Amino acid sequence: MIRLATPEDRDAITALHLASWQDSYAGILPPEYLRDGLAGDLAAKWAARTFAPPELTLVAFTGKEMTGFVCALTGREPPLIDNLHVRPDLRAGGTGGKLLEAMKVVLREGGFARACLTVLEENAAAHRFYLRHGGVDEGSVADEIVGFPVASRRIGFDLR
Structure with missing residues (x-):
């Protein structure tokens, strides 16, 4: 099931986001940051989110368990897909698509x-995923x- 997120989803989104980054960005971001600083930064990020326009967050569930989210x-024009994360143990199972x-x-x-959206150049699997789902690589950007x-x-992404 996919639905709009609510403030009640905040803690589950934060936990899933943390697990995803610690898995995906190992070797890209400093290990001490992933271990010691990331949890606080993500908690602050999601504490500030209103779950109302101009922010749109969708969450995916299997039963009562959150399996992924996209924000x-x-x-801004065009809208920025700021995050898309799936539980690391469930990747490649269709939830992200x-x-x-x-x-x-x-x-x-x-x-x-x-x-x-932007995707890290070092994250080749995510890059391939977005291209398979209709994305067009528009070039390198400093980020x-x-x-x-x-x-x-x-x-x-062309949405028409």
């Missing part, structure tokens, strides 16, 4: 013709994740 920031497609529908129904400079690729 888009719609206060369903979440991405559901967010594209929500954005299209909201009147947006395009959306974009930053929680204060750390990273090389990213901008991926665009």
